Amino acid sequence: AVSVMDRHTGPLGQAVVYLEDPQQQLDYQQAYQRWLQGDFVPGTDATLTFGIGGASVWLLLELDNTTPLTQFRHLLLDTPWIDEVHFHVFRHGVEISRWITGDNYPFTGRSQLQTGFVKSLELRPGLTQVLIHASTPDPMLVPLRVMDDAELMDFSLRRVFTYGLGYGFLLALIFYNTALYFGIRDRRYLLYALYLSVFTIANFSYTGHGFAWLWPESVEWQRWAQPLLMISFGCAGLLFATTFLDMRRHWRPAYRAAVVSVVLVLLAFTLSLVLQNQPMALLVAFVFMLVFTLLMLLMGLYRVRQGSVSARFYLAAVVFGAVGTLVTTLSVWGALPSSEWTFRAAEMGMLVEATLLALALASRIRRAQQRQQQAELAANTDSLTQLNNRRALYQRAETFWGVAERRKVPLSVVVLDIDHFKDFNDTYGHAFGDAVLQRLGQCIRENIREQDLAARWGGEEFIILMPNTTLDKAVTFAGRLLEVLRNTLMEYEGERVQITASFGVAQIERQDLNLDDLIQRADQALYQAKHEGRNRVCSCGQM
């Protein structure tokens, strides 16, 4: 017997004796007689488990009040989903109270703070026996605890608080990702939010909170909710994963397998609903969870092997989720020792999974941004000289032009053209010509200021826009670049080759209606420089 004056921290399975009654042949009086005859077996684990698919068991817990006073205690059977739970309290071989409850009955009469079953006991001095009959097609596990008022309150508040934390975390992620969807219009965020929502509801049902708070009267719905929500969770997961990993494009067989398994599970569930066969629905749901988990893992593995970075986060996420679900499932079935931790492993796994999936989504967005930036850069850059191309120059020059016009600040432009470039090409070959262009590009990049904008304008013609720069300053700059070029010797098979260029400079004037007008005036100056013998700077004002 359990002494009620002791503090018991964990479930009392080892103090319980039990008798399995799979055919449900015994009534409570016969069961009590069998206990008196010593037919009950002592429990071996703190939480007793009896498998899934229609277990029915009698449990007896004997409580000993060693004090001369009546003691008040609560007996908590901490599994929310058991269909039939009958408590019979005996003293001196006589039944003194009973409570018929379970998931088959509306939630009324059960404690709102506890999703399990709490039977309050008035214990006179001496021995009291509590005989419990539990039967359910769901996984049967019976964690039994005895607590006084304060202990029950403490236990319940801890529970509510930790569940609240978990649900709060999930809800925040759901709202945040839904908001992101409306901001970015990327379907993956919505599917992720959907996946998390269905998990939250499924977990809400699994823990009994759904029955306690949302549908206390709906016994019929409570019966089907668990398998239905598990199936919905799997479907939402597959929808999210196939979209997130873009399985249709990257691995069509997996995509088809996902579609086929969703169709099959929905058919099988409908069939069990038509046949009103709840154990079948549960079996279908558990088998589907297995298929779902395997598919999720395989798809992630495949994409990781293909080199997808975001798939790594995804795979890590799914592994955490799967391990959590596996631990919970195995412990609920009785294949692993059951405890509060194993009971809530699926929930904890999902919290980690949700966090990692959020990172996976973020990583996808970042990669997409990087690709876009690279593409933009490539579209705006001249591949030979790494300077802006003509397109980029026009695009970026707009701001320069606007500022110069509005604020009436000077803007100058320098155009330059390599002298006798055709001869270089003809004498030393096209590859050498390219090398000359590259070197010139490098010289320009090294000598312009940060605010200047340099571009390759055409074949061997370059242009430099110099904001906030007067004609004089631009001419000085051009002269310096000319000098740098003169001192830059290229080598061709041991022969030293000198490159020179001609420069044309112009500053914005009232008559310039657009950038082309300004460039045209600089071009005229360049033409002049060529005409005067090349290897020099001419400016528009000097003409």
Ligand SMILES: Nc1nc2c(ncn2[C@@H]2O[C@H](COP(=O)(O)OP(=O)(O)OP(=O)(O)O)[C@@H](O)[C@H]2O)c(=O)[nH]1
């Ligand atoms: N190697 C190489 N040559 C190019 C490239 N783009 C244009 N060219 C050559 O540049 C030469 C330009 O020659 P022209 O326009 O006659 O001018 P030039 O020979 O430099 O003579 P001036 O400008 O009058 O001093 C042509 O032979 C083009 O084929 C390029 O990307 N690489």
